[in-house]
Amino acid sequence: MNRREYLRMLAGLAGAAAMASEARGQSEAPKPIPSIAPPDPNTKIPDFKLPPKSCDTHTHIFGPASKYPFAANRPYSPPEAPLEAFRALHEKIGVERCVIVNATVHGTDNRVVTDAIAQSGGAYKGIANVNDEMSDKELEGLDKAGIRGCRFAFLKRLGGVGDMTKFNRIVHRVAELGWHVDVYFEPGSVGEFAPILSALPTSYVIDHMGTTLAATPDRVLWGTDWPHPNVKIMPNDGEIVDLIALYAPDPAVRQKILVENPAKLFKFT
Numbered sequence: 605m606n607r608r609e610y611l612r613m614l615a616g617l618a619g620a621a622a623m624a625s626e627a628r629g630q631s632e633a634p635k636p637i638p639s640i641a642p643p644d645p646n647t648k649i650p651d652f653k654l655p656p657k658s659c660d661t662h663t664h665i666f667g668p669a670s671k672y673p674f675a676a677n678r679p680y681s682p683p684e685a686p687l688e689a690f691r692a693l694h695e696k697i698g699v700e701r702c703v704i705v706n707a708t709v710h711g712t713d714n715r716v717v718t719d720a721i722a723q724s725g726g727a728y729k730g731i732a733n734v735n736d737e738m739s740d741k742e743l744e745g746l747d748k749a750g751i752r753g754c755r756f757a758f759l760k761r762l763g764g765v766g767d768m769t770k771f772n773r774i775v776h777r778v779a780e781l782g783w784h785v786d787v788y789f790e791p792g793s794v795g796e797f798a799p800i801l802s803a804l805p806t807s808y809v810i811d812h813m814g815t816t817l818a819a820t821p822d823r824v825l826w827g828t829d830w831p832h833p834n835v836k837i838m839p840n841d842g843e844i845v846d847l848i849a850l851y852a853p854d855p856a857v858r859q860k861i862l863v864e865n866p867a868k869l870f871k872f873t
């Protein structure tokens with residue numbers, strides 16, 4: 605398999621910080637569970653018009669908890685951000701395709717993602733939370749349901765790499781399905797994790813700022829991180845869309861980031 609590295613340009617610094625704090629929360633258990641802020645409900649209509657088939661490659665759905673209960677050991681309690689709100693947001697900012705990343709609050713129950721994909725008419729794909737205890741049948745079921753990858757955290761302050769035997773087993777199993785692996789770690793640690801990344805049998809996505817955009821336009825993705833769990837300052841998604849024109853003034857580069865790269869990686873048809 606072709607090994608490729610994709611960098612995901614999240615919604616500015618806030619997005620990158622969100623990934624780090626989401627990840628940090630994951631393994632810290634017995635403290636009281638903090639609640640986090642809801643997204644800005646007054647989404648600005650962007651001035652920048654996204655091209656057709658633009659894909660938000662990092663976005664979440666939370667609940668409703670009555671249907672998709674939050675995991676007991678979740679790192680935070682999110683506001684509900686159900687499919688209806690998700691659809692309304694993406695319609696407002698002009699996004700036609702989405703990759704729904706299952707948040708840590710839903711643990712390895714991936715139904716909140718697969719149910720949304722099933723109702724999307726091919727417009728959504730997903731990234732699941734998995735572990736090596738899952739059966740081949742379960743993983744194949746997720747693949748059939750539109751899951752295209754799974755995510756792992758490598759965090760230095762939690763001891764870095766964790767159980768590499770289990771990790772190696774599961775990444776080889778998902779490689780069989782043609783999935784890619786989403787990885788995230790503290791900003792600045794990319795060099796340290798390079799050996800792990802280069803040994804991966806899959807393509808991988810690093811949640812990271814798009815600082816290398818000019819050099820690698822074929823390997824950059826864009827995402828809002830709506831509804832923005834754990835950010836210090838809540839961004840407005842319309843303004844996030846308008847930032848694209850600043851990051852990527854060249855329409856050909858924008859077409860790659862927004863449409864072509866995600867279509868290829870997540871196998872939209």
Ligand SMILES: [Zn+2]
Binds near residue numbers: 622626662705829
């Ligand atoms: Zn996120």
